[in-house]
Amino acid sequence: MSAGKILVTGAAGRIGSAFWAAYGDELDLRLADVDVNSFPDSVEHLALDIRDLHNCLAACEGIETVIHLAADPNADADFMTSVLPVNIVGTYNMLVAAKAQGCKRFIFASSAQAIEGYPKDVQVHECMAPRPGNLYGVGKAFGEALASMYANDGLMTTVAVRIANVAEFHPGETHSPRDVAAFISYRDVVALLKNCVEAELSGFHVVHGVSNNRYKRLSIDKTKDVVGYAPRDDAFAILEGHPVS
Numbered sequence: 001m002s003a004g005k006i007l008v009t010g011a012a013g014r015i016g017s018a019f020w021a022a023y024g025d026e027l028d029l030r031l032a033d034v035d036v037n038s039f040p041d042s043v044e045h046l047a048l049d050i051r052d053l054h055n056c057l058a059a060c061e062g063i064e065t066v067i068h069l070a071a072d073p074n075a076d077a078d079f080m081t082s083v084l085p086v087n088i089v090g091t092y093n094m095l096v097a098a099k100a101q102g103c104k105r106f107i108f109a110s111s112a113q114a115i116e117g118y119p120k121d122v123q124v125h126e127c128m129a130p131r132p133g134n135l136y137g138v139g140k141a142f143g144e145a146l147a148s149m150y151a152n153d154g155l156m157t158t159v160a161v162r163i164a165n166v167a168e169f170h171p172g173e174t175h176s177p178r179d180v181a182a183f184i185s186y187r188d189v190v191a192l193l194k195n196c197v198e199a200e201l202s203g204f205h206v207v208h209g210v211s212n213n214r215y216k217r218l219s220i221d222k223t224k225d226v227v228g229y230a231p232r233d234d235a236f237a238i239l240e241g242h243p244v245s
Contacts, residue, residue: 003197004064004104005030009048009094012038015109015166016069019190027197032059033070050090056097065105065197066098071139075113079135087139095150095158105157107196108147110206112164112182112218113137120178126162126206126222144206151204159196159227163189163209164218171241181217183235184210192229199227211235 010016011031017038020029024043031039032048039045048059050070060066070090072082091108098106115124116133130141147158164182166189169175175183188211196207205226208218212231223229232244
């Protein structure tokens with residue numbers, strides 16, 4: 001499908017920066033963040049505080065697809081001062097604005113924290129309901145539910161991407177079993193987001209963001225089928241000194 005103009009919120013963050021660095025020459029992007037100092041003048045960008053609905057409406061004007069990455073990424077963020085106003089109200093504002101401005105697709109950066117309440121030895125599948133392990137995960141579960149609701153009338157496709165442990169691993173490092181099983185490389189996460197932009201979809205979908213690890217905290221079987229995700233990296237191979245180039 002034609003993605004049209006794409007708004008990337010939280011574009012100055014780790015994932016957002018990696019996304020526009022990888023695909024800025026290929027896709028028609030509008031970058032948005034509270035701090036715009038890291039954006040080059042050659043790229044369309046704007047200052048955006050997602051706590052302000054009017055700002056969100058302006059940011060979504062003329063936009064076909066929204067990649068909503070903006071959030072407090074701290075899993076220990078305080079609920080009343082950050083999770084509620086930024087991650088919950090901010091996501092609400094962006095979905096309201098996207099719908100009001102006629103956007104056709106909304107990609108929401110959920111998190112593995114939305115399912116972290118499942119036992120560590122249980123592989124979570126895309127069809128399994130959220131089970132947050134903390135209040136940050138509660139905020140992401142709210143976003144998934146709201147994205148689902150906003151797809152009900154068939155006018156806007158929504159995708160919740162449960163992004164796990166975005167990191168750079170190096171041979172010989174030691175990480176917890178959970179963090180290894182939940183690893184996703186930067187090149188895999190930005191490729192997954194691009195797939196979510198371009199796949200032929202309708203309705204609401206949950207997809208999983210982990211690399212092709214030997215054991216995966218999150219299953220990606222449905223994600224491969226739904227958006228054509230083909231991750232290249234494996235945390236176990238990287239740590240053992242056998243990364244894929």
